[in-house]
Amino acid sequence: MHQLLNRKYLISFFYIIVCVIGIAVWRVLPIESTPELNLPSVTVNYNWGSTSPEIMEMEITREVEREANRLRDVTDIRSITQEGRSSVTITFRKDAPVDYRVLELREYLFTLDENLPESISPPSISRQVPEELEDQQTFIVYTLNGDMAPRELLEYTRTNIRPKLLSIEGLAEVAIRGVQDPALMIEFDIDQVERFNLSPRQILMQVREQLSWRSAGFVEEGISRYSLIIPPKFKSIADIAGLKIELPGSRKQLVLDDFAEISVQDYPAKTIKRINGDPALTIEFVKESGADAFTLAENVLTAMDEVEALLPEELSLMLTVDSTEELRQQFDDLQLQAIFSGILVFFVVILFIRKLRAPFVIMGSVAFSVLLSLIVLYLMGYSLNIITLAGITVALGMLIDNAVVVFEHLNPGLPKEKSDRISHITKEIGNSVVPVLGSTFTTVGIFVPLLFALDELRIFLVPLAVALTVTLVCSVLIAFTWIPYSLVWLTPKISEQKKTSRVSKWVNRWLMKSFLLKSKLRWVLPVILIGAIGIPLFAIEEPDWDAEEGTVWPEFTQVYFDNRDAIDGWIGGLSKKFSEETYFGSPWSRNNQQTVSVYIRSPQGTPLSEIDKIVQNYEKIVDPYAHAFTYYEANISEYFGARILFVVDPDFVFRSEPYQFYAEAQYLGARTGNFATSVQGLNIPGISTGFGGGSSNHSIRLQGYSYDELLNLAKDLERRPKTSRRVREVDINSSYYSRRDDFQQYILRLSEERILANDLNRREVISTLMLDLNPENTVGRVEFGGQEMYLIGRSERDKAFEEDMMNRTRQFGEVNFNISRIGEVVQEGGLNEIRRTNQSYERTVSVDYLGNYRMGREFIESVVETTEVPVGAKIEFGRGFFGFGSDDSSRNFIFVALLSLLSVWMIVSALLESVKYPIFVIMA
Template sequence: MKLIKTSVKRPVGVIMIVLAILALGTISLRNLNVDLFPEIDLPIAVVATSYQDAAPEEVENLISRPIESSVSSVEGIQTVQSQSQAGSSLVMMMFDTGTNLDQALLNVRESIDQVKGMLPEDAGDPSVLRFNPNQMPIMWVGLTGDEASKLTQVADNQVVPFFERQGGVASVTVEGAENREIQLILDQAKLQQYGVNAQTITQALNSSSQSSSAGVVEKGAQDLQLRVTGGFDSVEAIENTLVQTQTGETVHIDELANVKDTFTDSSGETLVNGDQAVVLSIMKQTDANTVEVANNINDSMEEIEGELPSGLSTDVVVDTSEYINMSIKSVAQNILIGGVISFLILLLFLKSLRATIVIGLSIPIAIISTFTLMYFTGETLNVLTLGGLALGLGMMVDSSIVILEHIYSYRQRGYSLTQSAIKGASELAPAVIASTTTTLVVFLPMVFVDGIASDMFTPLALTVSFALIASLVAAVTLVPMLSSKLLAKATRDSGKRYWFNRLLDRVNNVYQAVLKWALGHRKSTVFGTLLIIAGSLALIPMIGASFMPSSDQGQLQVNVETQPGSSLEHTQSVAENVNEKMSSYEDVIETNYMNVGGGGGGAPGMGGSSNQATYMMQLVPASDRSQTTDDVVQSMSDELASVPGAEISVTATDSGAGMGDPVQISLSGPEHEVLRELSQEVVDTISEVDGVHNASTSADDSAPQMHIEVDSEKAAMYGLTDQQITSQIQLQFTGQTAAQYREDGDEMDITLMYPEEQRSTINDLENVTIQSESGAAVPLTTLATLDQVEGPVTLQRENQQPQLNVTSEIIGRDLGSITSDIREKLNNMAMPEEYNYEIGGQAEDMASSFRDLSIALVFSIFLVYAVMAVQFENFLFPLIIMFSLPATVVGVLLGLLVTGLPLSIPAFIGIIMLVGIVVNNSIVLVDYINILRREEYGKGRYEAILEAGASRLRPILMTTLTTILAMVPLGLALGEGAEMQQPLAVTIIFGLTVSSIFTLVLIPVVYTLFDDLTAKITRRGKKA
């Protein structure tokens, strides 16, 4: 080949190109974005709408349903779900994979605009948002001290601006803050005395706080803008605001109400490691590097600590970059260990440091070249892309080994260094290109795989492909050039027999004996192979299936939920009980963030209610504890089960995976109430399945409600409307924002409210008096009837039908087995007519991904055959080579069984990769048999097979051992974050090992069988 001759004759040019590639790769590596996983593209949009003080039923009928109907016709929508809660509606739209979400969002907004006029007047404007699970805070930093008000002030005025100035930070949100507020505590007696109502006070405050333009006057040659200034310059100015009574007199506000400069009523409590705190959640910019941003924050912590008032301190609650750093470091160590192993294997076989260096240089060149290609294709440096490099490490030297071995053979025949390099490389270059191409083409069908499997593993496929292409180029250019310069001494025989060569001779002799027996007992060999393959299939039920391996990130969340309607004080008392129970885990908990009343159901800041408490805990690194996160979860669940008065769930969290609940059962039917009963029955049923953990229903317990039914006719007699009565009740019990007060650039509410002792009990409600337009005070009980009922907290719908979800974590068993048992249990349940269930979550994603990957596997096999057919210009030899694939099943199933791993998406990807890898040894073997049978050598079939087997055994062992042993660190899951690649590595290690054994024996046998068949067909053709 011309390229090989050029590289051998112009070594300086090759070296300069290599140096340029190394320099470019180093620069690219410094600029690669670092993250834990590749970005997952979930085409989801949400429409959020507020409807203040409306019950869930009203929100569903007046807000959620019209929005559902309007967006359901948008092109590309797969599912529409809605959640209707008191005062708010959330409609979520899931689009088909590949949908242009930008265009879809425009279509959704157009649909919403058409239905806006149908929504209630006092409903908020619907907000259409893109849902991105990757846009989560990268850090939570606690600011601890004694007073929440002081913490809030320092956080808002000092810490937040400081952190937002750090590189890569997009925004900082304060959670658990106390907001300043000017409260006007109304005196009911004084209001009646002066004949003033809340509306009059609000008007007075608004008129005093507004500025307006009054025109223009001339002053000489200038026009002066007239502006009447308003606004309050102090709290005293609010107190002195004049209110006009019905008799025309004026009275100051402080005569009607007690003006208090205070904070909004506390809706929760936030503690970090047991201390009063506010928590700052830090979001990074879209294109920013997670690790770099976190480092910027951590580096600046000492500076801000020195500026804080005494008694205040900062503490990192959760830093997602820590696990990223540990994971990247452990995978990089695995790459290094694998590289050293590969180098030692080469040195062991070649007995020459120079020859080992010639091949070993392929590894750093391929890796650094890959960094360049990753940078220009926009890939990130994450656990999977680095894992791809670790997996491809052994394969990077395969091409170089085969070519160097052949160069050796020519050198030993007496050819010069240059002739050996050119002739040896040129002769096997086509086979090497074909074997590398077969490995590459197996990734092409991944283009047709959708969902998380594609998002997670396409970057891995690209990384492995980049590395193999770079190693192939190095094999056909750099290796021949270096061989022609460095192998003069390497090929000299010292006269002593190298111990490893003697060992290889023994192995070769055994192999020759086995091969001769197999060639003499061809039917026994084939049928024996078929029996072994069939027997291995019996292992499938023992292995099970899973979606993705769970990684031990050391993060867990505890959700505490008391009865709906519980007071904040009651929830806090339950939380104190939980704290006592968790004190026994202090040795494994590094940081503990607790939020009572303000969180729940997710990460901090997701909102909640007074009956919820959320704990987010970061455990010490896995290397510093004897228990896994799942062990801690199980132990803590058992410990907290004895806490009375609350439902408590403990779950491990995987940040960045975005994979949802392992098991999600969607129940649908015409009536919400029936679904609620049915969902609880399903929870009880599936909880009996071994491995189901924290089964729960999305149907909350009924919340106590007080229905106020206004008698419209009686109200009209007093000149009142339903709306006027409602607004006065709201003022009495929730307050009313009347105006805004600005001080030192901060804006706060001026809120009207009644004393707490007048708005706490049912008696207070019954004693409410409604003021009519004429000033008359009418008891509420005269205008309305009060009825205490139980009402739903949340109403859910899917595709315009009532729906509820039952979800579950899993522990101790694989997802496939648990899902199968759950399905069997549900099929035996007596479902009411028109009510049905669907199993979703990771179970659904797993089934869908397995279907897609199965199709990709079939296409991969076809593409590998097509590439070999082009290479050999023959349909028969590729078919012979393909017989190395069935035996791979034996190794894959045996490997998963031995290691106790279920069949998962990474394992399936490993099977697809094996299609391209296991045929490489067969290609080299069959190709060399054909070379020996050509006229140039004139060998007979039997002689050619034995000689090719003996000759190719050494390079096959070298390539197989380097590939397998380089993956051993990943197969052992050494270090943080290695769990994701472990199934893939185990699949390849065992599959390639077993397949190589069968290849060396079975392929020659199949070769002879097809050769005999061809000869018969040819003779018949000639006779005809």
């Protein structure tokens, strides 16, 4: 240290370099909302119309899992199958080359797609991110709406907006969502098709062939080879209508126009999005990894302003999501915090140290520590984001601590001459090593056990730990170099110390008396302190005493929860007051934007058009009050119903129009039958109708490798509890994860004997029925009219009723028949979703018991104990008292917490050369 302090130019140039490079890095360091955090897992998604979960699981999910099992480094495969949707999540080892495994998976799925029906959409493969960061992955989203047909809106966006945006540097993709490609629709006259014994599917394949680019071989010219490609033959609807169709077993021909109508229509939608009553779509901007979020956001917003200026009058563009707004706010808050912290530190240091040079030396140490940490983070490949910023922000307080500790050890008794100062600092600096290293390494040591945390936690906690550790280590380096350097070479000669003033003596005397009083009242002060701060029991959420699986709280605690409003006021202290009146309570936690929200849950199987009619009723009653709302947005789906959001104009919050509409919306919701409706908003109690009341249910979870065996076990469990008159209902199709347990499916059971007796062909019968039942009989995409679209064949009938389908006379060759003669349609309940983990199925049986929870639990336990469980299956019911630690995440949390305590104890023991004293540090 003595030789280092004598080399003032070396230290000076070092800090000049840190300052210059730090400022340069600050200007080029990428700024992102969230870091690029991908778990070692991928998710494969398939969509297939309204296909039932059982068929989806059998035809798609199982096949995808079979292909996934061929991959190397796979540790876990989980799947969720719902109506028309299949999702398979594949988890790999931590150090597996996931990108290469994804390439292999794409090859396997490409082979699989050749054997799947054409109506199944191509698979999407996405990397999984932690759930805590999923809602922050979206970068920028705009909504485009207007008085224009959905397919026209889509074509306008693709032609006039998207090409202008793709050239922006740092932009990975501009995705258009909410409107699907149009469809080339061929509507068959079923009577004519059956009369001439035609196959609609073969006709669709002929049309598809004439609308496809086809290879015609190649020609060679010298050393070059040129492929020959024939463009699509049909250019217009008239060309398609003139397609000649040969009649089976005859030389006669018909043209397609004789028994079908051809048109370009919107694709049969499952979802609808409208803004202010007009069709809408979303334009989503996807950022490239590592691109600077601020710069890219400014370029995107500028480009969209130019686009908006050129829009037709009937179109409207609105920014709905800008993830950089929160990031900008965080940077503004960080700057504001730095300013206030600097001012506060300045006055506090002046007050207690009473040296004018102290705040400048200490703030210099903090500034250089931050700049050096930015340089190190940049060299390590990290960006500035909400996680690394959190680490730096947490470390700021300790940067000041380290600087103050070192300064206070070196500044007292600082000699006048520089040579004497070097000797003084060399002698005294050793006394500050233990407290500085102790506080720094114990903080760093807490984060070391995170290396043993679960992947979902470690993947985004490690960047936090790295940022904090780098900043603290840099602060130690700066504190032990900058402060001695500044005290030796940047501090002027010290004048003679004046005699201690009378005020100073009075302050010292008062402090000594206060310390003596504190020593005498050492057992009273903690009680007073706890009483003032309060016991934060109010932060505990009230347990659900009627929950299906019970509660971890013993029954005697219910006395407190029943009277907590009166008790918390006495024992909550300042903590409760802070919680209610600052950040956690009013007014900070409230959203200043007033809204009215309407949620409509439709019965399963409700056509989208029927849900849309109800939504249009709300759009109709809001029309007289439209000027009082900034906008209103409707999202309609066959899967869940509809959600409508009305955003109140701030100028009308204290006027009557929004509240008049709110009353009319509640009245309309109360009058809407067969649908569950909720109308809420404006900080006024709303209404909810049709959702049903609460009930005390008990859930039994089943696991097994055979779907049929698990179903039989569930049916056995359904039969056994019904022997008790207290059991009101047993649902074997309940879902542990979803509230919608009303899934119903129609099953057409054909009799093979009757089919053969009527001289019919099963395949052709089903092919004819598909035109009546499925509006999405697509054979893939074709190119027509200069754009890609789906080719769909269906019946000219818009709706098919069970009675008409079963009893209508059909013709197959020379045979007349109806479906009721060869089969029947049965309605059955089914699973809303099928879950499987490593090929093991999960199923939930829900029992509604009329009695208190304990009686119901004991009864079901007795039923479970007497139930015979097949080999490979198991039954889970209930959980232990205070069931914490029963799952992997809880056990891992306990393990990491104990490792953190052990790490701190070891570090403090090594610094203090004591086993006993670190215990006091940990307790503190």
